[in-house]
Amino acid sequence: MGKIRIDYERYRVPDKGAFSLSSISPDDDQGIDKASARKRVKKNLDDLQGFQERLYAENKQSLLMVLQAMDTGGKDSTIRKVANDLNPQGCRVTGFKVPSAEELSHDFLWRVHDHAPPAGHIGIFNRSHYEDVLVVRVHNIAPQTLIEKRYRHINDFERLLHDHGTRVIKIMLHISKEFQLTRLRRRLERPDKHWKFNPSDLKERKLWPRYMEAYEAMLNRCSTEYAPWFVIPAEQRWFRDLVVSDLLVDTLQRMDPQYPEPAFDVREFPPESLK
Numbered sequence: 001m002g003k004i005r006i007d008y009e010r011y012r013v014p015d016k017g018a019f020s021l022s023s024i025s026p027d028d029d030q031g032i033d034k035a036s037a038r039k040r041v042k043k044n045l046d047d048l049q050g051f052q053e054r055l056y057a058e059n060k061q062s063l064l065m066v067l068q069a070m071d072t073g074g075k076d077s078t079i080r081k082v083a084n085d086l087n088p089q090g091c092r093v094t095g096f097k098v099p100s101a102e103e104l105s106h107d108f109l110w111r112v113h114d115h116a117p118p119a120g121h122i123g124i125f126n127r128s129h130y131e132d133v134l135v136v137r138v139h140n141i142a143p144q145t146l147i148e149k150r151y152r153h154i155n156d157f158e159r160l161l162h163d164h165g166t167r168v169i170k171i172m173l174h175i176s177k178e179f180q181l182t183r184l185r186r187r188l189e190r191p192d193k194h195w196k197f198n199p200s201d202l203k204e205r206k207l208w209p210r211y212m213e214a215y216e217a218m219l220n221r222c223s224t225e226y227a228p229w230f231v232i233p234a235e236q237r238w239f240r241d242l243v244v245s246d247l248l249v250d251t252l253q254r255m256d257p258q259y260p261e262p263a264f265d266v267r268e269f270p271p272e273s274l275k
């Protein structure tokens, strides 16, 4: 098997200049064949395990992956895939739902900060603080002037995490409105998928163009060099897994976590001397 290199940089939202969602095709697969992609994903998951152990042992840096998508975009299955082989002790997945009354009585980042991954950990956000500039913008839950300020609050917050030693990568799983229709139909066709169907998803679906506009606005405002956004084609699930796992492996490789030096003189403890 030749080594497949995925060019995920083409999905990075630049920190300067205008970005348009139409520049990325949701069913792109870079012409890669599925069987070799699967093999590579398997290898990536093995590598991730190794990196996670070193990250945990080093206990200095952490990694946060933020996932956003329209309904049926595949957030849950992406998490299942990439986190499946991780050690649960060093990994925490947090889902963000409609805020509670208490959460709403605080600033919008209050409920988020508590879930930022501590040193040595990998954190995954299934939805995130970005809901406060997406659904909130689409439904006018907060005034536009406040949402404008939130882009900056988010950038400052993520810089704080970055300066603290947390690598932040943000992924939008990109699907088309037509693709969503096929997934919603499937949820109704299959009894074992009924639990995933929520009639209110149809209401959100009607607002598709407004959502895309809100996504584009935040991608343009909040993709930074220290916490970049990637818009990843997500209609071919196997391709999505490949891009996401490649991105995670490369990020951890660059973080280069190291086992700590032992706090004792190893020469003083030859293994055979133990009784």
Ligand code: ATP
Binding pocket: 071, 075, 076, 096, 097, 098, 099, 126, 127, 131, 132, 135, 136, 198
């Ligand atoms: P998902 O749709 O993420 O797979 P789910 O269907 O199990 O999860 P939902 O009850 O749909 O759970 O929870 C997510 C809902 O909460 C979404 O509609 C999302 O827009 C909404 N939400 C999340 N954060 C906020 C927020 N800050 N303000 C308003 N709504 C929010």
Ligand code: MG
Binding pocket: 071, 198, 201
């Ligand atoms: Mg939902």
